[in-house]
Amino acid sequence: MGALQNVRDKIRRKGLRRVARTLWERHVFYHWELLWMERDLVSAVPPHNLRPHKPVRLVTITEDNAVAFARHFGDRVQTMAELAREGHTGHMYLDDADNAVAFIWGSKRDYLDRHYYGCTFPVKEGEFFEFGGEMTPSYFGTRLSVDAQVNLWAAMQAQGCNKVVDVVETHNVPAMKLHLRMGYHEQGRVAHVYCLFGRWKFFRETTYSGSRLEQLRKPRAVKTAAASA
Template structure:
């Protein structure tokens, strides 16, 4: 009965077509396209009109301080501790109460994502793979989305990295716009993830020509003077 009530509620909110599409993705077949992106660590970050945010402390994530995620990212505490134990570089931005309001990770080695996508992302010499960036809702639309990455880039540059690479779901328009705002460029590679019956996953990399993101670009403006280092 509870399932039927949730189904009716979803149909009222999203419509029948959207509901059937969600059921298909969850229980029959789903296809995700992860676009590979990259940028160097020294080019100026393009100008933006993001809002300022209150002062925060930047801390390296460790297994011992992962409890700071409890308030805003309670379901991630264990994952944060595991990633720290695996030796990845993680930063969290902490408010005056000691609660993490944003986090991001990087690694200069091939990254096997056992927590979400379930596949391996290869990393070349001089690169680092950026992943897991997220902000608490109150900080959406603020400069923290920029500073979060700049702080990580500085840390990874000291480890000998000169290029950041990552992947972004082609259906996540806000994240794609963030990449463009930060000056990322497309690698014209796609990691395709296929899920059957909500259980079995298969992976395949494909390539494309041209740009998948051109329609999302805004008219360019003169660059700001701040740099990533």
Template sequence: MNALKKLSERIHQKGLKATFKTLWKRYVFFHWELLWMERDLVSPVPPHSLKPYPALRVVKITPTNTGAFARYFGDRVGTMAELAAEGHTGHMHLDDQGDAVAFIWGCAHNYYDRHYYGCEFPVKPGEFFEFGGELTRAYWGTELSVDLQLELWKAMAAQGCDKVVDVCEFHNIPALKLHLRMGYTEQGRIMNVYGLFGRWRFYRETRYSGSRLDALRKPSRPPVTAPAT
């Protein structure tokens, strides 16, 4: 009865078509396209108009300090401890209360994502795979989205890396725009993730030419010219 009530409320809030689409993807079939992106670690980040944010403390994530995630990322505490224990490089940014308000991870070898996508992402020598970056809502639209990555790039460069690679879901427009703002470029590769009946997953890589992101790029501003006299 509770399930029917929740379904009825969702249909009322989202509409029948949107509700059916969500249930289909969850219980029958879904297809995620993960675009491979890359960037060197030395080119400057393009100019931006992001908002400033209060001072935060950057701390390396270890298996013993993940309690800092309890307030804003309570469901991730165990996952954070596991990733740290596996030897991945993780940073969390703490507010003045000692609570993590943002985090990000890097892996300098092939990364098997057993917590979400369930597949392996290959990494070449000199590269590192960036994953798991997230900020609390209060910091959306701030420079923290840039500084979060720059701090990790610095740490991974110290480990001998000179390039960052990652994947971004093609339907995640905000994340794609962030990648473009940070100066990432497309590799022309897609990791396709298929889900069937909420139980099985299949994977295959495809390639493409040109750009899938041209529609998201901001038009370049024309040069300023002196008024005619």
């Protein structure tokens, strides 16, 4: 009865079509398109109007301090410790109570994503793969989304990298807009992830020309010169 009531509540909040689609993707089939993006590590980030945030402290993630994720990311503690043990570079941001409120990762070698997509993302010499960026809702729309990336770029540049690459899901519009705001460029490659019955995954890559994100750019105001009398 509890499970049935839960489904009814979701239908009432989200609508039948959206709930049906979620159930289909979770239990039958889904197809994700991941656009490959890149940018150098020295070009300035375009101006933005993101709001300030409460003070936070940047700490490098280790096996020993991963417990800081317990309050806001309780299901990620072991994953964070595992990634640190594998040698990836992770930054977390702690609030005044030493709880992690945001994190982001970088890998200098091919990254096998065992925790989410299930595929391997290849990394070339001089590049690093950025992944796992997340923060608590109270920090959405703040400068932390920019500062966390810039700080990671600096850390990876100090390790000899000159380019950041990552992937963005085509159904995640806020993430695609963030990439545009940060000055990323499309590589023209798409990593496809297929999942059948929530168990079997298949992968392939395709290419495209032009831009898949251009329609998301904010139109620039056009100034018209006043007519002379």
